[in-house]
Amino acid sequence: MNDIEFSERLFANPQDDSADFLAALQGNPAREAQRASAREFDALLRRELTSVAGPLELRQKLLKPADLSAARSHKEHQAANASWFRRALPVAACLVVAIGLGIYGNTSQNTELEAEIFAHVYREAGLFNRTEVLGMPAINAKLDEVLGASLKDAGTGADMKVTYADDCWIAKQIAVHMIMRGENGPVSVMMIPNTPVDSEFNIGDERFEGLVTPTAAGNLVVIGEKQEAIAEYRNLVSANLKWDY
Amino acid sequence: MNTIMTAKESDDKSVIGVAETRQQRYEGLVLEFYNDIYRYAYWLCKSRQQAEDLTQETFMRAWRAFDSLQSPGAAKAWLFTILRRENARLYEKYRPELDDIEDHQSALPDTRHNEPDQQMEMQLLHKAIADLEPEYREPLILQVIGGFSGEEIATMLNLNNNTVMTRLFRARNKLRAVLDADNLARD
Numbered sequence: 001m002n003d004i005e006f007s008e009r010l011f012a013n014p015q016d017d018s019a020d021f022l023a024a025l026q027g028n029p030a031r032e033a034q035r036a037s038a039r040e041f042d043a044l045l046r047r048e049l050t051s052v053a054g055p056l057e058l059r060q061k062l063l064k065p066a067d068l069s070a071a072r073s074h075k076e077h078q079a080a081n082a083s084w085f086r087r088a089l090p091v092a093a094c095l096v097v098a099i100g101l102g103i104y105g106n107t108s109q110n111t112e113l114e115a116e117i118f119a120h121v122y123r124e125a126g127l128f129n130r131t132e133v134l135g136m137p138a139i140n141a142k143l144d145e146v147l148g149a150s151l152k153d154a155g156t157g158a159d160m161k162v163t164y165a166d167d168c169w170i171a172k173q174i175a176v177h178m179i180m181r182g183e184n185g186p187v188s189v190m191m192i193p194n195t196p197v198d199s200e201f202n203i204g205d206e207r208f209e210g211l212v213t214p215t216a217a218g219n220l221v222v223i224g225e226k227q228e229a230i231a232e233y234r235n236l237v238s239a240n241l242k243w244d245y
Numbered sequence: 246m247n248t249i250m251t252a253k254e255s256d257d258k259s260v261i262g263v264a265e266t267r268q269q270r271y272e273g274l275v276l277e278f279y280n281d282i283y284r285y286a287y288w289l290c291k292s293r294q295q296a297e298d299l300t301q302e303t304f305m306r307a308w309r310a311f312d313s314l315q316s317p318g319a320a321k322a323w324l325f326t327i328l329r330r331e332n333a334r335l336y337e338k339y340r341p342e343l344d345d346i347e348d349h350q351s352a353l354p355d356t357r358h359n360e361p362d363q364q365m366e367m368q369l370l371h372k373a374i375a376d377l378e379p380e381y382r383e384p385l386i387l388q389v390i391g392g393f394s395g396e397e398i399a400t401m402l403n404l405n406n407n408t409v410m411t412r413l414f415r416a417r418n419k420l421r422a423v424l425d426a427d428n429l430a431r432d
Contacts, residue, residue, distance in 0.1 A: 008410070008411075008414050009410075011413070011414040011417045011418060012395070012410040012411070012413040012414040012417075013388070013395065013410070013413065038417075041417070041420075041421060042389070042417075044366075044367075044370065045370070045374075045385075045389060045417075045420065046389050047367075048367055048370045048371050048374065049284065049288065049374065049385075049386065049389050049390050050280075050284060050390065051367075051371070052283070052284050052287050052288075053280050053283065053284075054279055054280050054282075054283030054284075054296075054297070054300060055297065058283075058297055058300065058301065059275065059276075059279045061301070062275050062279065062300075062301065062304045062305075063272050063275050063276075065271065065304065065305060065308035
């Protein structure tokens with residue numbers, strides 16, 4: 001083993017105890033010194049990498065996973081039951097869509113949400129070119145995983161022409177983002193399980209227009225190219241989305 | 246007193262016994278690997294908050310999928326792999342700018358009783374690790390914190406062994422260069 005190879009092996013793993021490496025050390029004080037130095041540095045490295053420790057409270061929580069799961073489900077139930085929409089409009093389906101009849105929300109919270117939504121849409125613009133339509137099982141697997149929800153089958157898959165469905169991070173939440181083939185281009189449908197806005201409001205920029213609709217369990221966002229019938233997509237999703245709790 | 250259990254009572258007790266064992270085995274996993282998993286999460290995403298979220302997600306998934314763990318010996322690699330995937334799923338696509346590694350550094354209690362120069366060196370090293378490119382930082386963490394071999398790291402990262410060793414070599418070189426430059430500047 002020449003010096004270059006020895007150094008490379010040493011720096012890749014100062015704890016290397018393979019036979020050929022140890023043989024290369026034998027009777028070579030310079031290499032022994034090199035290894036000692038490398039190990040000293042590695043001890044420093046190890047010390048720094050392990051200087052962080054997880055919070056004790058989190059460890060205690062994790063020891064009771066069943067309680068943690070129950071707390072999550074309870075939180076989702078609370079979100080669903082707390083909505084005044086749900087109480088005011090009893091419906092067979094678990095999802096309640098409140099349509100604000102064009103009442104715009106101009107609060108700074110809505111503005112911030114709109115900005116985050118558009119930032120996300122443009123970040124994902126590379127996905128707009130997908131053409132293969134997903135089947136309902138794939139779509140519902142993602143909805144179930146992230147939201148505990150699913151879309152009814154009955155023709156919904158064909159109607160929606162979903163080409164993308166995945167979880168994503170919007171408004172500091174794990175949400176679901178679907179992209180559908182609309183008449184005028186891609187239609188993004190996002191379901192964000194955050195605090196519902198007060199009333200439905202329109203969003204838009206030079207290219208897109210959209211609707212943010214409060215629901216029992218978060219905000220339903222539909223964005224499409226100008227002239228796209230986004231309200232129809234909102235209705236299609238909200239009428240066919242069912243929650244598993 | 247009739248001490249013979251009915252079939253149902255026997256089944257119930259067996260189920261309870263299995264559930265207790267599962268919980269106990271899971272607890273053992275948490276107690277053994279919690280800190281290493283947190284550290285891996287922390288150095289991957291460089292944020293305390295995200296590290297806590299990732300750690301929680303990892304162990305929750307592990308709990309749900311616990312029956313799929315083939316053997317206790319595979320537990321560590323299994324947990325690290327779950328965390329990698331969770332990080333990719335949750336954060337890599339849309340990483341929020343929550344790098345609070347500087348905050349963490351300043352919050353570290355000075356339990357090392359080092360000389361000021363040594364403290365500065367450690368802080369410099371801490372920052373240098375955080376500033377390493379992810380493709381160098383991750384194999385290094387897996388090796389030093391996880392204790393995985395080059396081949397194990399190659400499998401986890403879907404790379405070949407030579408690439409892993411090269412990256413480990415470069416990672417250490419880069420870190421040493423930072424410390425050497427600092428020492429030179431202070432001399």
